[in-house]
Structures are given as structure tokens and as C-alpha cells.
Amino acid sequence: MLAEIGIVTLGLAFLAAIYAIIASVYGARIRSERIILTGRNASLITFPLLLLSCTALMAALLTHQYQIAYVWQVSDPSTPTFYRFTALWGSQQGSLLFWCLLMSLFTFFATLINWRRNRPLMPYFIAYCMATLAFFVGLVLFVENPFVRYWLTPDLTANSSVLAYLFIPPNAQAPEALGLAQTARGLNPLLRHFGMIIHPPMLYLGFVGFVIPFAFAMSALASGDLSTNWIKAARRWSLIAWLFLSLGLLLGGRWAYDVLGWGGYWGWDPVENAAFIPWLMGTAFLHSVMIQEKRGMLKVWNMFLVIFTFSAVIFGTFATRSGLVESVHSFAQSGIGIPMFLFWGSITIISVALVLWRWNTGRLSDERGFAGMISRESLFVLNNVVFVALALAIFWGSFGAPILSELVMNTDITLGKSYFNGVTAPLFVALYILMGIAPLSAWGATSARRLGKSMLVPIALTLITLVITFVSGTRDGGALFGYGVVIFAGYVAIYETYRGAVARRKNTGEAFPLAMIAIFGKNRRRYGGFIVHLGITVIGIGVIGSTLFQVETQRTLAVGETLELSGYTLRFDGLDMNQIAEDSRVMDIANLTLLRNGAEIARLRPRHDFFPQATGMNQMNIAGSHSTIENDFYVLLASSANDGSTVTLKVYINPLINLVWWGGIILILGTLISVAPSESVRVKERESVGSRMGAAA
Amino acid sequence: MKIQPLAPKSQPHPLAPSPKIGEGGQTPPSCPSPNSGRGFRGEVRKRTPRWASLLAIVWVCLIAAYPTLAQIAVTADDVNRVAKQLYCPVCPNETLDACQTQACVQWREEIHTQLTEGQTAQQVIDSFARRYGERVLATPQDPALRALSVYTPFILAGIALVIAVLTFTRWQRANTSEPHPPTPSPKGETDTRNDSYRSILERDLRE
Numbered sequence: 045m046l047a048e049i050g051i052v053t054l055g056l057a058f059l060a061a062i063y064a065i066i067a068s069v070y071g072a073r074i075r076s077e078r079i080i081l082t083g084r085n086a087s088l089i090t091f092p093l094l095l096l097s098c099t100a101l102m103a104a105l106l107t108h109q110y111q112i113a114y115v116w117q118v119s120d121p122s123t124p125t126f127y128r129f130t131a132l133w134g135s136q137q138g139s140l141l142f143w144c145l146l147m148s149l150f151t152f153f154a155t156l157i158n159w160r161r162n163r164p165l166m167p168y169f170i171a172y173c174m175a176t177l178a179f180f181v182g183l184v185l186f187v188e189n190p191f192v193r194y195w196l197t198p199d200l201t202a203n204s205s206v207l208a209y210l211f212i213p214p215n216a217q218a219p220e221a222l223g224l225a226q227t228a229r230g231l232n233p234l235l236r237h238f239g240m241i242i243h244p245p246m247l248y249l250g251f252v253g254f255v256i257p258f259a260f261a262m263s264a265l266a267s268g269d270l271s272t273n274w275i276k277a278a279r280r281w282s283l284i285a286w287l288f289l290s291l292g293l294l295l296g297g298r299w300a301y302d303v304l305g306w307g308g309y310w311g312w313d314p315v316e317n318a319a320f321i322p323w324l325m326g327t328a329f330l331h332s333v334m335i336q337e338k339r340g341m342l343k344v345w346n347m348f349l350v351i352f353t354f355s356a357v358i359f360g361t362f363a364t365r366s367g368l369v370e371s372v373h374s375f376a377q378s379g380i381g382i383p384m385f386l387f388w389g390s391i392t393i394i395s396v397a398l399v400l401w402r403w404n405t406g407r408l409s410d411e412r413g414f415a416g417m418i419s420r421e422s423l424f425v426l427n428n429v430v431f432v433a434l435a436l437a438i439f440w441g442s443f444g445a446p447i448l449s450e451l452v453m454n455t456d457i458t459l460g461k462s463y464f465n466g467v468t469a470p471l472f473v474a475l476y477i478l479m480g481i482a483p484l485s486a487w488g489a490t491s492a493r494r495l496g497k498s499m500l501v502p503i504a505l506t507l508i509t510l511v512i513t514f515v516s517g518t519r520d521g522g523a524l525f526g527y528g529v530v531i532f533a534g535y536v537a538i539y540e541t542y543r544g545a546v547a548r549r550k551n552t553g554e555a556f557p558l559a560m561i562a563i564f565g566k567n568r569r570r571y572g573g574f575i576v577h578l579g580i581t582v583i584g585i586g587v588i589g590s591t592l593f594q595v596e597t598q599r600t601l602a603v604g605e606t607l608e609l610s611g612y613t614l615r616f617d618g619l620d621m622n623q624i625a626e627d628s629r630v631m632d633i634a635n636l637t638l639l640r641n642g643a644e645i646a647r648l649r650p651r652h653d654f655f656p657q658a659t660g661m662n663q664m665n666i667a668g669s670h671s672t673i674e675n676d677f678y679v680l681l682a683s684s685a686n687d688g689s690t691v692t693l694k695v696y697i698n699p700l701i702n703l704v705w706w707g708g709i710i711l712i713l714g715t716l717i718s719v720a721p722s723e724s725v726r727v728k729e730r731e732s733v734g735s736r737m738g739a740a741a
Numbered sequence: 742m743k744i745q746p747l748a749p750k751s752q753p754h755p756l757a758p759s760p761k762i763g764e765g766g767q768t769p770p771s772c773p774s775p776n777s778g779r780g781f782r783g784e785v786r787k788r789t790p791r792w793a794s795l796l797a798i799v800w801v802c803l804i805a806a807y808p809t810l811a812q813i814a815v816t817a818d819d820v821n822r823v824a825k826q827l828y829c830p831v832c833p834n835e836t837l838d839a840c841q842t843q844a845c846v847q848w849r850e851e852i853h854t855q856l857t858e859g860q861t862a863q864q865v866i867d868s869f870a871r872r873y874g875e876r877v878l879a880t881p882q883d884p885a886l887r888a889l890s891v892y893t894p895f896i897l898a899g900i901a902l903v904i905a906v907l908t909f910t911r912w913q914r915a916n917t918s919e920p921h922p923p924t925p926s927p928k929g930e931t932d933t934r935n936d937s938y939r940s941i942l943e944r945d946l947r948e
Contacts, residue, residue, distance in 0.1 A: 304839070305839065305841065306835075306836070306838075306839030307839075311834070311835075313834050314834060410912075416913075417909060417913070422909060425905055425908065425909070426905060428905075429898075429901045429902055429904075429905045430898075432901055433894070433897060433898035433901050433902075436894060436897045436898070436901075437894035437897070437898065440890075440893055440894050440897070441890070441894070444893070445889060445890045445893070448889070449875075449881075449886055449889070449890075453885075453886065455874065455875050455876075455881075455883070455886060456874055456875065456876040457875045457876055457878075457881045457886060457890065458828045458834065458875075458876045458877070458878065458879065459879070459880065459890055460828060460834075460836070460878075460879025460880065461836075461879060462826075462879045462880055463879065463880055463890065463891065466891070467891070467894045467895070471898065596818075596821070597817075597818050598816075598817035598818055598821055599817065600817075663841055664841075665841060683846075692817070694821075
């Protein structure tokens with residue numbers, strides 16, 4: 045019954061999306077409000093329908109319906125309830141359905157919120173959102189259906205009798221439930237981690253969130269309303285999508301650090317990169333959109349940025365799920381490559397053609413000229429160049445060069461850390477420098493002297509910090525340069541916030557804390573942005589420290605033996621072998637004591653998990669770590685003797701690595717502040733909607 | 742890590758006894774010199790073989806012990822340093838030092854063996870590249886592929902920068918050839934070349 049509910053609601057959602065496209069475009073063409081409204085309602089109903097479909101699959105997972113092939117593939121009787129929820133996105137079919145649900149959720153709220161405010165754009169907006177949704181729902185319905193069930197047909201032998209069909213084949217029977225339960229595969233071991241509850245939904249929310257700004261941009265091109273309306277409508281949604289994508293990337297990094305067992309958080313894996321590229325493009329858009337809002341410039345560029353951000357999202361999804369690249373994320377691979385490639389190619393070409401068409405008609409020309417080289421506009425343009433160059437370099441290393449060399453030279457190549465670190469490091473340096481200088485510049489133009497003067501305090505603070513860092517023992521020239529560039533950007537963010545509060549206090553006579561609160565209330569976007577910059581600074585410090593000063597060693601220890609590393613002593617106390625967990629994993633756990641200056645500071649229990657029932661990747665190394673602000677003492681159990689008398693440990697000291705996570709939290713906090721509308725904006729919006737309603741009445 | 746032999750095997754040791762003097766470098770006792778103790782050549786021949794033979798024994802022992810010494814020197818960290826530069830030929834995008842599959846465990850053992858035999862890290866890497874192709878390397882060795890891989894992003898970045906500079910130039914030219922009136926911004930802003938920080942801030946604060 046659950047399968048039937050899922051299939052029917054999925055089919056209805058597909059039909060509703062198709063109807064919404066036709067009705068919205070046709071209604072807009074013939075200017076029929078009634079038809080447009082039916083299109084809107086059809087688009088709105090896709091969300092409850094997909095919610096029902098997802099609920100049916102979730103219910104099947106929770107109630108052990110192993111006749112449904114998806115449930116059989118991603119769970120087994122020993123799977124805890126906790127992981128049954130996460131199993132919804134544990135494989136291709138379920139994650140695609142979940143993706144569709146999130147996309148319909150975004151469209152639902154974006155439509156309701158913007159229906160009155162951006163009325164002329166909405167029919168086309170709905171059409172673009174529904175076209176994307178219909179494609180993905182179609183994939184789930186026709187190619188990767190999670191409601192396919194196993195059936196026994198009477199004419200086949202017992203050995204080959206189970207067939208997977210969506211509907212009941214003639215004379216077929218349901219297989220015995222017990223037999224299916226005994227052979228069920230269980231969830232991919234890599235996904236059995238707390239981080240996997242949050243990481244994929246956040247990443248999907250980030251991905252599908254970028255559909256909204258894309259649909260607004262396309263609706264502006266299609267409707268001919270090329271004012272800043274689409275920018276205003278799209279900006280906040282872009283920020284929301286960016287927030288989720290940032291969260292997804294951070295959680296993915298944390299998951300890799302905890303589960304993948306290589307002592308790091310970012311491996312330049314193609315799938316990580318596939319999520320990072322839209323983040324870079326989206327960040328470029330969030331900056332350049334300000335130029336269009338404030339100066340009426342870069343209209344074409346913004347269109348291209350929004351298109352390529354969305355295009356990167358679809359390409360990333362295609363690359364991850366089609367088997368184009370291999371990675372640790374390849375659990376989600378299947379045969380959807382060709383339809384996804386066609387969708388990606390066609391939507392990119394159509395969108396670019398639409399921009400070029402409007403550009404040729406002169407409707408996208410800049411409203412004002414360029415005032416000077418030293419201006420916030422020019423620095424933002426440079427910032428965009430660096431972001432796009434980074435995105436291109438990462439795309440090239442992950443997909444471009446490997447695919448091209450295989451196609452043209454018939455040679456399979458991998459570009460690894462050395463490539464990515466070498467190519468991206470100078471671009472990141474440029475980015476941090478721009479991040480420091482741009483907030484100090486003014487819109488329009490500023491003089492070099494004035495800009496230099498405003499940089500004096502942050503530069504002085506940076507130099508003082510560098511001297512302290514040098515005196516405290518950091519002598520590596522590259523590291524000091526890196527810290528200097530990154531810290532400068534952070535000091536500028538703090539200094540500008542401070543100057544804003546001081547200026548406010550002088551104007552109003554308020555106390556400094558009140559002035560600080562007031563400036564955040566008045567322009568959350570600006571000051572939230574500074575907090576985001578501060579978060580990026582803290583992340584940068586963490587990345588430099590953990591990359592340049594990581595120490596590692598591997599030793600084999602017998603019980604009672606110790607190893608020494610960078611002032612720490614690690615003692616092996618014994619091995620707990622063959623411990624069986626709730627989900628049937630078999631664990632070997634090393635008991636270790638960490639000492640510093642002879643005093644015990646922590647007990648660590650790194651473990652090796654083995655999943656007897658899992659196919660493919662069936663083991664994991666879960667690290668034991670002792671975290672401080674200074675560093676992470678991170679231990680992996682590489683191997684152990686059969687009798688448990690000795691263990692081989694891989695030990696890492698990752699300096700400042702926790703700043704990466706703390707910086708991430710600051711970044712999220714800043715983005716949340718930026719997303720919230722400022723007091724003045726809220727008042728204006730209320731007035732604007734009120735006046736429009738009054739005029740309509 | 743490569744351990745060099747202490748001395749080339751083919752060259753005689755500079756302090757080695759003359760072959761004429763007899764086995765072990767000892768002078769025949771039946772040929773005492775009439776001028777013993779005076780520093781004549783005959784006398785030297787009598788003394789040198791003793792400590793030269795000792796050196797020769799030490800030298801031979803060192804040569805014989807060389808493989809054993811080399812085995813002791815290769816640690817797991819040495820192996821990991823090489824493995825870090827190689828990608829697992831079967832696992833997707835995982836470096837050999839981190840991969841946990843049985844195949845990678847064996848490949849790490851192979852790296853250990855090769856290092857133990859005295860091969861350099863580069864020789865080990867080359868041998869893996871020969872057997873499994875360029876994909877096991879973090880950067881291709883083939884000069885054409887290497888150039889294509891590494892320089893392309895910089896070329897792309899350069900092109901992007903040139904486009905940006907050309908755009909600036911075009912904007913500036915357009916600005917000087919067609920002097921704009923002080924166009925009010927959508928919010929009625931004015932140009933603020935000389936106003937104070939507070940007025941700039943106030944303008945920025947207005948959305």
C-alpha cells in the first residue's frame with residue numbers, strides 16, 4: 045500500500061508540474077489571470093504531493109517493508125531507527141526523491157512570498173522552477189523509482205525468481221518477508237554517522253536553493269522586466285541557498301575528518317569540488333549583485349553568474365550521480381547520466397541564448413559609467429575574476445583535464461592535492477587581499493591616499509600580530525605571509541564594524557554597545573557580511589595552520605609501550621576486540637592514554653569498524669581525538685595483531701584545525717544576520733505591498 | 742630514502758695491501774730486513790698490512806651488512822611519505838597512504854620492499870606509474886599532460902584578468918568621452934569623492 049501511495053503521489057506531482065509550466069506560460073502569453081492562477085496552484089500542490097511520496101518511503105523504511113527494493117538496499121533488520129531516517133537519502137533513488145521534495149519546498153515558499161511583490165515575474169518563475177522539478181520528478185518516476193518492489197513469478201525457478209517491478213506482474217506474488225529481511229543489505233557504512241543526518245539535506249538545500257535565483261533571472265529575461273526587481277527577489281534566496289551550501293560543505297568536511305580516516309577534512313575529491321564550484325560562483329554573484337543594486341552596472345555579468353551557478357549545481361549533480369567521476373560518494377551512482385547531461389546542456393544553452401538575445405536588444409546595458417579604478421566596483425569585479433578563476437581551476441582539475449586527457453590522449457590521469465594546492469593558493473591569497481581592501485573603498489571612486497589611510501590601522505594591527513606570532517615560534521616565511529594576508533582581512537572586518545559604531549555614536553550620542561546593536565539592525569547585510577568575512581578569516585588561519593604544520597607518524601606498539609610526538613606521549617593500554625554494536629558492526633577498539641609532561645590529559649579510543657553484511661566498502665577507521673584550540677591530537681587504528689598484543693597507530697597533530705569549525709560557525713552566524721531583513725527594509729516592504737494593495741483596491 | 746654504499750665495490754681501497762705481499766697482507770717472516778726500524782720501505786711493508794687488513798675486514802663486514810642496515814632504516818613514515826604521492830589504482834581518488842583496502846595494504850608493503858632494496862622515492866613512484874599508468878600520480882609525468890594540466894588554469898585566470906582590465910578600460914573610456922552628469926543612484930545618492938567617512942557610511946547604510 046505504501047508503494048502505491050508513493051507511486052501515485054509521485055505521478056500526480058509530475059503531472060502537476062507539467063501543467064504548471066503550460067498554464068503559466070500560456071496564461072502569461074494571453075494575459076489570462078485565471079489560467080495563471082491554476083498554474084500557480086498546480087505548482088503549489090507539488091510540495092504536499094511530494095511530501096506524501098517521501099512520507100510513504102520513510103514509512104516503508106521504518107516499518108521494514110523489504111519488498112520495496114530501495115528499503116532492501118539501504119536497511120536491514122539490525123539498522124537502528126536513527127539510521128532508517130537517514131536511509132531516505134542513503135542511495136540514488138531515495139536521495140533524488142528527497143531532492144525533489146526540497147525543490148518543491150523552496151518553490152512553494154518562494155511563490156507564496158513573491159506572488160504579490162513580483163507579480164509580472166511569477167508566471168515565468170513558476171514555469172522555470174516547475175521545468176526543473178518536472179525533470180527531476182520524471183527521473184525518479186521513470187528511471188530511478190524508489191517504489192520498485194520484488195515479485196515472485198510462478199514460472200521461474202527458486203534461484204532466479206525474484207524480479208523487481210514497479211507494478212504487479214501477472215500471477216506474481218510477494219516474496220516471503222522473512223527471506224527478504226535476512227538478505228537485506230543494510231545502509232552504506234560510510235553513511236552511518238551523525239553528520240550524515242545533516243550533511244546531505246544541507247547540501248541538497250543549498251543546491252536546490254539556487255534554482256530560485258536562476259528562475260528569477262530567467263523570468264526577468266522572459267518577461268522583459270529587466271529592472272532590479274529580479275535582483276531584489278533573488279538576492280535573499282541566493283543568500284539562503286549559499287547558507288545551506290556553506291553548512292553542507294562544512295558538515296561534509298567534518299564528516300570526512302571523522303569517518304574517512306585520513307587525518308584531513310578536504311581531499312579535493314571531485315564530488316567535494318562539485319559542491320564547492322557552485323559555492324564559489326554563488327559567492328561571486330552575492331558580491332556582484334551589489335554593484336547592480338547600487339550602481340546599475342554588470343547586468344549581463346550577473347545574469348551569466350546566476351546561470352553558471354545553477355549550471356554548476358546541475359553539473360555537480362550529474363557528475364556525482366552519473367559515474368562520470370569516481371569518488372567516495374559513488375554510492376549514489378546509476379544510469380541517469382545521459383538524461384542529466386542533456387538537461388544540463390540544454391538548460392545552460394537556452395539560458396545563455398536568452399541572455400544574449402536580451403543583450404542584443406540593448407535592454408541589459410549599464411545605467412552608469414565607471415568612476416575610477418580605485419572604487420568598490422572595480423575591486424568587486426576583481427573579486428569576481430578571482431572567484432571565477434578559482435571555480436574554473438577547480439573544474440579543470442576535477443573534470444576538465446581528466447576527461448580531456450582520456451578523450452584526446454587516451455590516458456587516465458588524476459590531479460591531486462599538489463595540483464589543487466599549487467593552483468588555488470595564489471588565487472586564495474588574491475581573494476583575501478581583496479577581501480581586506482574592498483570594504484575600505486567607496487562606491488563610485490576613492491583616492492589611493494584615502495584608501496591607504498583607511499588601511500593604516502588594520503595593517504598596523506596585522507604587523508603587531510605577526511610579530512607576536514614570530515616571537516611565539518612561527519618562523520616559516522610562507523606561513524607568516526599567509527597569516528598576514530588572512531588576518532588583515534579579518535582586522536578590516538572588525539575595524540569597519542567598530543568605525544560604523546563610532547560614527548553612529550557621534551551622530552546619535554548613543555552608548556557604544558547600543559550604537560553597535562543599532563548599526564546591525566539598520567544594515568544587517570553589511571555587518572552580517574563583515575561577520576562572514578571574520579568567519580572566513582578564522583577558517584583561513586585554521587587551514588594554514590593545519591596544512592603547513594601538520595605532523596604525522598605511524599608506529600606499531602605493544603601493550604604498555606609509548607610513542608612520543610611533539611611533546612605528547614601516547615601509551616597503548618590494550619585492545620578491545622570484536623565488540624558488536626547495535627547495527628551489527630564489529631569493532632576493534634584501542635585503549636590509549638595521552639600524556640603531556642607526564643600528566644594524563646585524555647583517554648582515546650580509536651576504532652576499526654567492520655561491517656560483515658555490507659557489500660563494497662565494508663570497513664571504516666573512526667579516529668580518537670583530543671581537541672584543543674591549539675590543535676587536535678588525532679589517532680587512527682591502522683591495524684592490529686590477531687591476538688590484540690600489538691596495534692599499528694597513525695597519529696596526526698593538526699594545529700589550529702578547530703578554527704576551521706569555529707570559523708564555519710561564525711560564517712553561518714554572519715549569514716543568518718545578513719539574511720534577516722533590516723528594519724528599514726521591512727518598513728519599506730510593508731509600505732510597498734500596502735500601497736500596491738491600496739492601488740489594486 | 743636512498744642509502745649509498747660506503748665505497749664503490751670495484752675500486753680497491755687506497756689503504757689495501759699490495760697483492761705482492763701475500764695473502765692477508767702479512768710479510769713473510771723469512772725476509773727480515775737488515776735495516777729494521779729505520780723507516781725503509783721494507784719496514785713499512787711489515788707494519789701496514791696489520792691495520793690495513795683490519796680496515797679491509799671492517800670494510801668487507803660493512804659491505805656484507807649493508808642490506809641489513811638498509812632494512813632497518815625504512816620506517817612506516819618513509820612508506821607513507823611515498824604513498825601520499827600516489828593514488829590508489831582501484832579506489833576512487835584516495836591516496837595510497839589513506840586507503841584501507843587489502844590491495845592498498847599490499848601496495849604499501851611493496852613500497853616498503855622497494856625502499857628496503859635501496860630504491861629512491863622517485864624510483865618507486867616511477868615504477869608504480871609504469872605499471873598502473875598516469876592516474877596513480879597526483880600530477881602527470883608526461884610533459885604534454887603536465888603542461889596541459891598545470892598551466893591551463895593560470896592561462897584561464899590570465900584571460901579572465903585581461904577581460905576584466907579591458908572592461909575597466911572600456912568603462913573608463915566611455916566615462917571620459919561621454920561625461921556623465923552626476924547621475925543620482927536609484928536612491929538619490931551623489932558622488933562622494935571627498936565626503937567624510939560618516940557620510941559614506943550613511944550612504945552605505947541606506948539600501
